[in-house]
Structure formats: C-alpha cells, structure tokens
Amino acid sequence: MIPLADRLRPKTLKDFVGQRHLLSSDKLLFQSLKNNKIFSMILWGPPGVGKTTIARIIAFETKSEFLEFSAVNTGIADIKKIIDNVKTSRQNNLLPPPIVFIDEIHRFNKAQQDAFLPLVETGQIILIGATTENPSFEIIAPLLSRSRVLVLEPLSADDLSEIIKRGLKELGVKIDKKSKDLLMELSGGDARVLLNTLEIAAGLNENISVEEVEEAFQKKALMYDKAGEEHYNTISAFIKSMRASNVDSALYYLARMVSAGEDALFIARRMVIFASEDIGQAQPTALVVANEVFRACETIGYPECQINLAHGVIYLCNAKKDRSSYDAYFKALEDVKKYGNLPIPLNLRNAPTKLMKELDYGKGYEKYTKEDLLPEKLKGKKYYIPKSQK
Numbered sequence: 001m002i003p004l005a006d007r008l009r010p011k012t013l014k015d016f017v018g019q020r021h022l023l024s025s026d027k028l029l030f031q032s033l034k035n036n037k038i039f040s041m042i043l044w045g046p047p048g049v050g051k052t053t054i055a056r057i058i059a060f061e062t063k064s065e066f067l068e069f070s071a072v073n074t075g076i077a078d079i080k081k082i083i084d085n086v087k088t089s090r091q092n093n094l095l096p097p098p099i100v101f102i103d104e105i106h107r108f109n110k111a112q113q114d115a116f117l118p119l120v121e122t123g124q125i126i127l128i129g130a131t132t133e134n135p136s137f138e139i140i141a142p143l144l145s146r147s148r149v150l151v152l153e154p155l156s157a158d159d160l161s162e163i164i165k166r167g168l169k170e171l172g173v174k175i176d177k178k179s180k181d182l183l184m185e186l187s188g189g190d191a192r193v194l195l196n197t198l199e200i201a202a203g204l205n206e207n208i209s210v211e212e213v214e215e216a217f218q219k220k221a222l223m224y225d226k227a228g229e230e231h232y233n234t235i236s237a238f239i240k241s242m243r244a245s246n247v248d249s250a251l252y253y254l255a256r257m258v259s260a261g262e263d264a265l266f267i268a269r270r271m272v273i274f275a276s277e278d279i280g281q282a283q284p285t286a287l288v289v290a291n292e293v294f295r296a297c298e299t300i301g302y303p304e305c306q307i308n309l310a311h312g313v314i315y316l317c318n319a320k321k322d323r324s325s326y327d328a329y330f331k332a333l334e335d336v337k338k339y340g341n342l343p344i345p346l347n348l349r350n351a352p353t354k355l356m357k358e359l360d361y362g363k364g365y366e367k368y369t370k371e372d373l374l375p376e377k378l379k380g381k382k383y384y385i386p387k388s389q390k
Contacts, residue, residue: 005195008166013057017191018050018159019152029054029150033061040120040127042105042135042144045152046341048190051130054152055101058128065098071107079115086124097125105129106138113140120146136353149355154189154341163191167198175201175208183213188340231262235270242271243278247317254313258306268294271312282322282387289315328384335378342375 010016013023013033022029032038038058043051052068059066067082086098100116102108119125120143127147131138135149155163164180175183175198183201187194200216201208234257241250257267268290275290293312297305351362372379 003196004167004170004199005192008163008170008195009053010057011060013061016050016053016057017162018155019054021153022150023054028148033058036062038062038064038099038126040125040147042129042131042139042147042149043152044131044133044135044149046154046189047132048187048192048194049152049155050191051152052101052103055099055128055130059099059101062096062099064096064126066101067098068101069103071102071104071112074102076112076115079112083115083119086119097123099126099128101128101130103130104132106131106133106135110140113143117142117146134356136355144355151359154343155191157184160184160187160189160191160194163194164198167195171199171202173202173206173208179208179210179213182210185338185340186213186217234260234262235267238267239270239274242274242313242317243321245317245321247314250313250317251310254309258302258309264297264302264305264309265294267309268297268312271309271316274316277326278321278323279316279319280322280325282320286316286319322387324385324387331383335381339375339377342377344375345373348373 013030016023021027024030043054045051055068056066058064069078069082082100086100100119105113116125116127120127127143129139129147135144139147161180161184164175164183168175183194183197187197197213197216198208201212204212204215234253238250238253238257241253254267258264272287272290272294275286279286289312293308296308300308346360347362347364349356349361351357356362374381
C-alpha cells in the first residue's frame with residue numbers, strides 16, 4: 001500500500017498546508033505561479049515541510065515537464081544524460097523549459113553543480129534544488145547567483161493540526177487532544193514523520209491514545225538485548241559501587257568481568273561515562289584519568305591492562321561526586337524532546353554571507369551580554385544548578 005504521507009501529498013496549490021510567507025496570494029511564489037513566470041530556485045528548510053511537494057506543484061500548475069532526481073543516487077553521468085536529452089528535445093521547437101528538481105542538492109560536488117550552469121543561464125531548464133543545509137556554504141556561488149533562495153519555515157501547530165485532520169479522515173480513525181498534542185510535539189514539525197507515525201498508531205487502535213502514539217514512535221528504532229542478563233547485572237553493580245565510593249565492591253565486580261572475558265574497552269568506556277555523569281564538576285580531572293585508562297586498554301590490552309582498569313576504578317571511587325552537569329544536560333534534553341527544534345534567536349545565528357545578513361542573522365549580537373539567549377519559548381529556564389546551591 002502507498003504510505004499515508006504520499007497518499008495525502010497535495011497536488012495543487014490550494015491544497016498545500018504551510019509556508020504562507022511564500023504562498024499567500026500576495027507573496028512572491030504565488031504571484032510567480034499565477035503569472036507563469038517561474039525562476040530557478042533553491043528551497044532551503046528543515047525536513048518534512050514541503051520542499052518536494054512545492055516543486056511538484058509548480059510543475060503541475062505551470063504544466064511543465066517535471067524531471068525529479070535525488071543527489072544521493074544521481075551521478076555526473078546521469079546529469080550529462082539529462083542535459084543531452086534536454087538539448088535534443090528542445091532543438092527547433094517552442095516547448096517550455098522543463099523543471100529539473102534535485103533533492104538534497106547540497107550533496108552534489110562542485111563539478112556536478114557546475115554542469116547545470118549553462119542550462120540555467122540560457123533558460124533551457126528551470127532548476128529547483130531542495131536542501132536542509134545552508135545554501136551559502138553548500139551551493140556554488142555561480143549557481144546561487146542565478147537562483148532565488150526561498151527559506152521554508154517549520155510547520156506551525158495549526159499546519160500540523162490540519163495535516164492530522166486529513167490523515168484521520170483518510171485512515172478512518174480518531175485521536176484525543178492529548179494524544180494529538182503529543183504527536184505534534186514528537187514530530188518536530190516534520191509532516192512526513194507525523195503522518196508515518198499516525199499511520200502506525202492507527203494500525204494499533206482505531207481510537208488513538210497516548211500509548212499508541214508512544215508505541216508508534218518506539219517502532220522506529222527498537223533495541224534488543226545482545227548479551228545475557230548477567231552481563232548487564234554485573235556492569236550495573238560495578239557502576240553503582242563506584243557511585244557509592246565503595247572501592248572493594250567495585251574492584252570485585254571489575255574482577256568478575258575481567259575473569260569472564262569482558263571486553264576491556266567496554267569496561268573502560270563505562271568508566272569514561274561515569275567520570276562525567278557522576279563526578280563531573282567536583283573533580284574534572286576524573287575524565288582525564290578515565291580517558292587515559294581507556295587509551296591504555298586500547299594500546300596494551302589484556303592481561304596487563306587489567307591493572308590500568310583497577311588503578312582507574314580506585315581513583316573514580318575515591319573522587320568526590322557531583323551529578324549537576326549530568327542533571328542539567330538532561331533537563332535541557334527534555335525540553336528539546338518536548339518542543340523540538342525551536343527557532344534559534346536571530347542575533348545568535350552566524351552570518352558570514354550576504355544572504356544570511358539580509359535575513360538579519362547576527363543582528364544585535366553582543367559578546368558579553370547578560371540577556372537570556374534561549375529560544376523565546378524557553379526564556380528564564382535554568383538547567384544547571386551547582387551542587388553547592390542545592
């Protein structure tokens with residue numbers, strides 16, 4: 001069966017959801033379509049906001065031939081073939097130029113991008129490139145100067161709500177408000193992710209709840225236990241013994257793992273994690289020691305590196321403990337998962353190119369400002385609280 005995201009993909013401008021700053025009746029792209037004066041362009045925006053759909057709609061609305069390619073699996077030979085076919089089919093006729101759509105155009109190297117220049121410059125093709133990367137860095141200057149860069153925005157809550165409404169109608173299922181809100185948050189503004197998840201959730205229950213939404217997301221990356229339960233029981237006991245500063249028990253569980261043939265690098269890797277997770281700011285040199293133990297295990301190996309492991313374990317056990325850094329990071333991560341990719345304040349964005357300056361990147365930035373630099377929705381949040389203040 002055709003995936004829900006493809007079944008619901010808009011085919012005309014009136015059915016498109018989002019990007020009103022480009023497609024409202026008084027905006028550039030709408031007016032260009034209305035007057036049938038399409039130009040080569042680079043569509044720059046996050047995944048799942050309509051770049052491919054807009055390109056297809058442009059071709060449909062202008063009744064243009066549409067040639068679609070992905071830079072991931074299109075090579076220079078394919079590009080030359082495209083160019084030759086275009087030249088042959090348009091010799092001595094008045095056919096309108098075809099629209100050549102290149103998804104992930106930033107993956108093309110300079111030579112591949114150069115190949116399009118003559119056709120774009122002479123108007124033999126209308127090139128539409130889609131990219132999630134900054135065109136100032138990823139698209140060659142000559143091609144960029146012959147195209148318009150159109151910046152696509154993340155889909156709003158209203159946009160996502162409308163897409164869910166269409167998905168529910170197509171699937172013949174229902175969803176409660178709490179589950180709908182969760183689905184929108186987890187999608188990160190990506191319509192494709194949203195619809196794929198909705199389709200999976202609908203396969204679990206026709207009345208979609210929070211549980212189905214969570215389960216649908218989990219299905220994307222299921223993990224499985226490669227080793228036995230005892231393996232994880234022992235490493236858990238080892239970590240918890242170091243956390244409790246209990247040197248003897250930590251050494252005992254280390255000896256059990258070494259005797260059982262556990263990979264020395266696995267043990268050392270967990271020690272490196274522990275140095276930042278449990279010791280952190282209380283004794284920053286713990287990370288240096290743990291990294292050196294890992295390096296020793298890597299270069300020396302068994303049997304000698306068990307001594308290095310023991311040395312490191314005793315040091316980590318006796319070190320002061322402070323989980324402030326760990327706790328602060330995961331509080332921040334909770335907000336990332338909850339709110340997705342919130343827009344970064346314009347004054348914090350890098351602006352090395354003319355295009356970015358025109359978009360107000362970096363405007364008003366001060367080096368040593370005391371201003372809250374978090375995204376607008378998170379202003380006033382405090383993640384890091386030193387242990388001394390707890």
